[in-house]
Amino acid sequence: MKNSIGLYIHIPFCLRKCRYCDFLSSPADREGRKAYVDALCEEMKNRGPEAGPVDTVFIGGGTPSVLEEDLILELGKAVRGSFDLSSCQEYSIEANPGTLTEEKIRAFREIGVNRVSLGVQSFNDRLLRTLGRIHSAEEARRSVQMLRKGGIDNINLDLMFALPGQSLEDWEETLEEALALEPEHLSFYALIIEEGTPFYEDLRSGRIRVTDDETDREMYHRGLALMEKAGCRQYEISNASKPGRESRHNLKYWTMQDYLGCGLGAHSYLEGIRSSNTEEMKEYLRPGGKTVWVHPNSEKDTREEAIFTGLRLVEGVSKVRFFDKTGRRLEEVYRAEIDRVREQGLLEETPTHIRLTKKGMDLANTVMSEFIEVE
Numbered sequence: 001m002k003n004s005i006g007l008y009i010h011i012p013f014c015l016r017k018c019r020y021c022d023f024l025s026s027p028a029d030r031e032g033r034k035a036y037v038d039a040l041c042e043e044m045k046n047r048g049p050e051a052g053p054v055d056t057v058f059i060g061g062g063t064p065s066v067l068e069e070d071l072i073l074e075l076g077k078a079v080r081g082s083f084d085l086s087s088c089q090e091y092s093i094e095a096n097p098g099t100l101t102e103e104k105i106r107a108f109r110e111i112g113v114n115r116v117s118l119g120v121q122s123f124n125d126r127l128l129r130t131l132g133r134i135h136s137a138e139e140a141r142r143s144v145q146m147l148r149k150g151g152i153d154n155i156n157l158d159l160m161f162a163l164p165g166q167s168l169e170d171w172e173e174t175l176e177e178a179l180a181l182e183p184e185h186l187s188f189y190a191l192i193i194e195e196g197t198p199f200y201e202d203l204r205s206g207r208i209r210v211t212d213d214e215t216d217r218e219m220y221h222r223g224l225a226l227m228e229k230a231g232c233r234q235y236e237i238s239n240a241s242k243p244g245r246e247s248r249h250n251l252k253y254w255t256m257q258d259y260l261g262c263g264l265g266a267h268s269y270l271e272g273i274r275s276s277n278t279e280e281m282k283e284y285l286r287p288g289g290k291t292v293w294v295h296p297n298s299e300k301d302t303r304e305e306a307i308f309t310g311l312r313l314v315e316g317v318s319k320v321r322f323f324d325k326t327g328r329r330l331e332e333v334y335r336a337e338i339d340r341v342r343e344q345g346l347l348e349e350t351p352t353h354i355r356l357t358k359k360g361m362d363l364a365n366t367v368m369s370e371f372i373e374v375e
């Protein structure tokens with residue numbers, strides 16, 4: 001019998017591009033959205049029979065909530081018709097407060113969605129404008145109420161910190177507002193200004209400035225303390241949840257379990273093979289295969305990925321899981337690296353795991369680079 005998998009479905013549309021965004025998403029008209037959903041349903045129909053039972057679904061983007069109700073229903077029907085969802089425990093969809101309606105929430109429920117990830121980013125209207133978001137703080141609050149009223153009892157709020165012009169107090173206010181809404185889950189990412197975005201140009205011309213490292217870290221730790229006080233426990237570098245409400249789907253990525261990605265540019269990891277779909281819409285809409293890149297992981301790829309993904313977790317890299325994935329003992333492969341970073345106070349080792357210390361979390365990239373093997 002095939003292993004259970006996570007299913008990721010990519011919706012590459014947004015009403016308007018945010019100023020910091022370099023994700024694969026763009027505006028589209030109704031005709032474009034319909035043609036895409038049809039192609040996506042076709043892809044799922046073709047790939048479903050080869051896939052194992054699906055125990056988590058994540059519809060992400062872009063902004064899946066830009067889809068009209070009929071397209072949400074069409075998509076949901078194709079998911080159910082193509083995959084075995086009998087063991088599905090978590091069915092998530094991403095939504096933007098500027099596009100959510102009661103009707104869409106009803107459609108979410110009808111297709112089986114039981115978790116909604118809401119892209120709030122900030123409860124400060126001035127900062128939302130700076131980011132180029134299409135919604136206000138009030139719309140975000142109303143969206144949470146609408147979701148609760150619509151029967152969604154598992155809500156994630158996406159938040160961002162280290163924003164241009166954001167003070168520590170602004171960030172604390174956003175977190176306090178977020179926690180007052182009692183979400184089951186919070187994701188919190190520091191803004192990274194990527195080349196090719198309007199923010200990058202703003203940075204180059206001096207219109208905005210990056211947050212200094214010290215403030216960035218203060219925001220991060222202050223945020224964690226507020227979440228902890230409200231009963232949201234950190235379980236990954238940028239994620240915290242109420243007990244038992246960790247994202248099962250994302251945990252698949254961090255523990256290297258199998259997942260299938262459908263849609264434009266979507267990535268898959270199945271039985272040790274990484275692959276990805278075309279990022280060209282024209283090509284994606286053509287009938288036939290969508291996969292343009294296939295890479296069977298080497299043993300070294302798997303070793304390094306097990307470290308990079310596992311160290312993101314608060315529990316760290318499980319020695320048993322590492323052995324299952326690579327066939328080698330973690331302590332044997334990386335004894336020198338583990339000792340070196342441990343002596344710097346960045347890593348701790350238990351009989352079952354290695355994990356980042358608090359200081360190590362702040363310097364996660366440095367720690368991870370220690371495990372890259374130069375060939």
Ligand code: SF4
Pocket residue numbers: 013014016017018021022023025061062063096119
């Ligand atoms: S809503 Fe998300 S995916 Fe869409 S443009 Fe903004 S940041 Fe990018």
